[in-house]
Amino acid sequence: MMASGSSATLDAPVAARPIRLPRWSVGLFLLLPAVAFLVVFLVIPSLTLLSYSVLTQSAAGDVGLPFSVSGYGRLLLTPAYQRVTVLTLKIALLTSLFTALLAYPLAMVIAYGHSALSRLTMMLVVAPLVVSVVVRTYGWQLLLGSGPNGVVNWALGLFGLGQVSLQILYTEWAVVVASVHVFLPLMVLPIATSLSRISPSLNEAARMLGASAFRAFLRVTLPLSVPGLAVGLTIVFSLTAASYVTPQMLGGPRGLMLGILLEQQVTTVFDWPMGSAIATLMVVIALGAHIGVTWMLNRRRAAVPAAQGEA
Amino acid sequence: MTANPTDLALSGLTKSFGGTLAVDNVTLRISAGEMVALLGPSGCGKTTTLRMVAGLVQPTSGDVLIDGYRVTHIPVHRRNIGMLFQNYALFPHLTVAQNVAFGLQMRRVSRAEVASRVTTALRLVQLDPFAERLPSALSGGQQQRVALARAIVIEPSLLLLDEPLGALDKSLREAMQGEIRAIQKRLGITAVMVTHDQEEAMTMADRIVVMRGGVLEQVGTPEEVYSHPANRFVAGFLGASNFLRGSALGREGGEVVMRLDGGGLARVRAGAGPGGPLIAIRPEAVRLQPASAEAPVENGIPGTVEQVRYRGQSTHIHLRLDDGESFLAYLSNGDEAVPRQGFRPGDRMLASWSSASATMIADA
Ligand SMILES: Nc1ncnc2c1ncn2[C@@H]1O[C@H](COP(=O)(O)OP(=O)(O)OP(=O)(O)O)[C@@H](O)[C@H]1O
Ligand SMILES: [Mg+2]
Numbered sequence: 020m021m022a023s024g025s026s027a028t029l030d031a032p033v034a035a036r037p038i039r040l041p042r043w044s045v046g047l048f049l050l051l052p053a054v055a056f057l058v059v060f061l062v063i064p065s066l067t068l069l070s071y072s073v074l075t076q077s078a079a080g081d082v083g084l085p086f087s088v089s090g091y092g093r094l095l096l097t098p099a100y101q102r103v104t105v106l107t108l109k110i111a112l113l114t115s116l117f118t119a120l121l122a123y124p125l126a127m128v129i130a131y132g133h134s135a136l137s138r139l140t141m142m143l144v145v146a147p148l149v150v151s152v153v154v155r156t157y158g159w160q161l162l163l164g165s166g167p168n169g170v171v172n173w174a175l176g177l178f179g180l181g182q183v184s185l186q187i188l189y190t191e192w193a194v195v196v197a198s199v200h201v202f203l204p205l206m207v208l209p210i211a212t213s214l215s216r217i218s219p220s221l222n223e224a225a226r227m228l229g230a231s232a233f234r235a236f237l238r239v240t241l242p243l244s245v246p247g248l249a250v251g252l253t254i255v256f257s258l259t260a261a262s263y264v265t266p267q268m269l270g271g272p273r274g275l276m277l278g279i280l281l282e283q284q285v286t287t288v289f290d291w292p293m294g295s296a297i298a299t300l301m302v303v304i305a306l307g308a309h310i311g312v313t314w315m316l317n318r319r320r321a322a323v324p325a326a327q328g329e330a
Numbered sequence: 331m332t333a334n335p336t337d338l339a340l341s342g343l344t345k346s347f348g349g350t351l352a353v354d355n356v357t358l359r360i361s362a363g364e365m366v367a368l369l370g371p372s373g374c375g376k377t378t379t380l381r382m383v384a385g386l387v388q389p390t391s392g393d394v395l396i397d398g399y400r401v402t403h404i405p406v407h408r409r410n411i412g413m414l415f416q417n418y419a420l421f422p423h424l425t426v427a428q429n430v431a432f433g434l435q436m437r438r439v440s441r442a443e444v445a446s447r448v449t450t451a452l453r454l455v456q457l458d459p460f461a462e463r464l465p466s467a468l469s470g471g472q473q474q475r476v477a478l479a480r481a482i483v484i485e486p487s488l489l490l491l492d493e494p495l496g497a498l499d500k501s502l503r504e505a506m507q508g509e510i511r512a513i514q515k516r517l518g519i520t521a522v523m524v525t526h527d528q529e530e531a532m533t534m535a536d537r538i539v540v541m542r543g544g545v546l547e548q549v550g551t552p553e554e555v556y557s558h559p560a561n562r563f564v565a566g567f568l569g570a571s572n573f574l575r576g577s578a579l580g581r582e583g584g585e586v587v588m589r590l591d592g593g594g595l596a597r598v599r600a601g602a603g604p605g606g607p608l609i610a611i612r613p614e615a616v617r618l619q620p621a622s623a624e625a626p627v628e629n630g631i632p633g634t635v636e637q638v639r640y641r642g643q644s645t646h647i648h649l650r651l652d653d654g655e656s657f658l659a660y661l662s663n664g665d666e667a668v669p670r671q672g673f674r675p676g677d678r679m680l681a682s683w684s685s686a687s688a689t690m691i692a693d694a
Contacts, residue, residue: 223386224419226406228484229436235407238432242423 072295082291090296100280104300107277110191111260111304114198115252118206121199122251126210126244144207147200156268159197163188163269189271197269198259205258206251213247214240245319249312257305277301335362335518336397336487338383343392345378352378354544355392360537365514365521367535369528371567375544376524380490383522385409396487407436412481412519414494418473420465426452426476427461433484451483452476454513471502478510482517489514491523495530507534528568532556540564561694565610572611572657574631575693585685592653595628597685606692615687616659618647621678630682633657638673647673649681657681 075087094100128140147155162170165186187193217240225235263278270276277297285294338360345353353375360366368376381387383394385406393402401409420429427448434444452458455475465473474494481489494510495503511534514521525531531538532552540547540555540563548560559565562573576588576596585597588609598609621632633649636656643664649657659681673679 218417218419220415220417220419221421223406224413224415224421224480225432226386227384227409227411227413228433228480229407229410230432231407234436239421 068295068298070295071291072299074292076290076292080289087292090290090292091300093293094296094300103275103277103280106191106275107260108304110194110198110266110274110276111256111308113195114202114259115206115255117195118199118202118255119210119248119252122203122206122210123248125203126207126214126247129207129211130214144204148204152201152264153268155201156197156265159193159200159269160188163193163196188269189273191270191274193269193271194262194266194274194276197265198255198262201265202255202258205254209247209250209254210244211247213244217243246316249316253309253312256308260304260308261301277304336520337362338488338520338522339395339398340379340383341393341395343379343382343394344390345375345382345387346390351544353382353389356541356544356546358539358546358549360520360522362520363515363518364536365511365523365534366537366539367523367525367531368539368541369525369531369567370541370547372526374541376526376541377492378544379541380492380522380524383488384411384413384490410484410486411488411490412484412486414474414477414481414489414491416493416496418465418470418477420473420476420480422465425462425464426457426468429465429476430480430483433480437484447483448479451479454482455479455509470498471506474498474506475509478513482513482519486519489519489521491521493524493526496525496527503530504533510534532568538568540567558689559610559691561606561692562608562610563694565689565691570613570658572613572616573608574611574655575608577607578690586690588690590631592631592651592655594631596688597629598688598690599685606690608691608693609688610691611683611688613646613658613660614644614662615683616657617682618659618661618673618679619682621680627680627682629685629688630680631657632678632680635673635675635677635679637675645673647679649679 071082072090073086073088074082075085075089076082094104125140125144129137129144131137132140164170165172165188169188171187187196221239221243222235225239226232230238260276261278262276263282266274266276267279267282270279277300281294281297281301284290284297340356340358343353343356344351356375356379358366368379370376378387382389385401385404389402393400395401396409421432424432430448430451431444434447439447448461449458452461455478457472457475457479460468460472460476465476468476477494491510495506498506507530523531523534535552537550538552538555539549542563548555548564550558555564556568559568559571565571565573574590574592574596576590579587579589579595581587582597585599588596588598590596590609596609631651633651635647636650637646637648639646639648640663644660644662647659647661649659651657
């Protein structure tokens, strides 16, 4: 008799009562549907996938023993695949940096602007999220198309720059441009939240102590908004690294990312161990970004008291 | 750390927010080394006035002059003014030492000098052992002392304080009042403080500026505004006061004789107060005795006891006069000569005072 000791001893006439469940069992009961859903549709498939990546596939296509890490070996050691991984990381990095640069001023307008302007900016920033990714990506195809068919090149032609026909579509840059567009709100929102939490009197105090508006921003506002910036960078980096539709439609052969490689391996080559290894790598990249940023934030917080008057 | 004493002048300073006047034509001179408290009810424009001096709010019209120089259009960061905020406004990501160093770094002071001046300033507020802590690891009083060190280390020409002690409890607040005042005096910094706590204004300031609705009501030393309030508003805002309406009959030997509307005569020293149809009497100047004769007396008025409240140092007796007005008397509990017992609700009492303790004021 180990269960719920205190209530058992205090409530003497146990038998006289209807069955009383211990308190934790109610919580468990309420959690059950969600837990069951996650186990069936997330945990089991993930574990299956993970196990496939260390098994071998027979000629008939069955995945089974013996254990083998040849999928990882090929993925990490073949130069062609290495290029795909590096390109994926590069596109994710560029996208998150450009998104941050564009998002910061927008977040400032949302956090500090007059209420009407702030709400309008918010609406414009969130708007891309309500358009289907396929429609949006077709839009970018029209805009970025080469020669006179692309709106950007057509417009450049109008201004007498016709000779310089920009080749953007079907390069990694098309993926970066479209990804920045899609993920902008996911960067703006955490930064704006961070900014609006900073007391306005901190900026005023900095100004009164002799800081110009720009220096007050650099020394006070920017460092205090780093948590929001970090959240935005993590989200955008992970989502870009995992994207499939955008590189598929805009990237062409020069925008081959891990997501496309994964799809090819599974649906065209039918190489499940290889596909699983790619999927695992993608999860590791996303987790790595998250852990890395969290670690940097913690280190920064711990470093502040140690730093002797950085004067 | 020393300040070059500077004086401050506000000339016709006005600020309107979308048509409503927050500060209305304020003209005021503050001498070098003086500490002035802006006192008034909520929303009377104290903070707005202070922020116009700081440069954080641009006046609609009028000027701010520091040492005779017009600074109205000089941006905040070039005014060299120190400020204490109610919420301290310490930079949470910087240590105590880095917070104090901030203003010096903005002035591009050399590293060695920053270090020594920060140490001096922290020693002045007795926080040198806390130099490497983050503000979040300090108590409210300690945080405000860091803010004080940060404000004075730049040797500002002015120190502005906007309800700097509003977030502290009573005993700590009193200790900090003394500490801030001592440092301000020692450095000779001209200071303007905003408060709605009249006791704080009286204990800390050389002069008190009473504001109402964006307008200056009275400017004077704590004693002047307390003993000789300019009008009913000031008398009522600084402590409690009794008001009796009457009309002047004439002068008699340096005193003005007034006929009180409630019956009886009162004598008020001529020249005490700005004059007007009201006499103000502080509750602590009132004496009570059982009403015997109903005949009108000089400097006295009969009334009925409504409430007796023991308040420790004193007992507050609330009287109702015959014309329906209320009248308040504070009897000191330390004074053996004053009878304290035997006041019960319903008793008839005669409240009296001396001519010297009454002031004639305007009904505004
Ligand atoms: N930024 C602003 N926009 C519009 N109105 C304002 C603004 N700042 C202050 N006001 C108004 O100006 C008036 C004076 O405000 P102020 O903050 O100076 O009062 P205060 O005397 O400091 O009051 P409190 O004791 O409550 O701090 C108030 O009626 C206030 O509503
Ligand atoms: Mg205020």
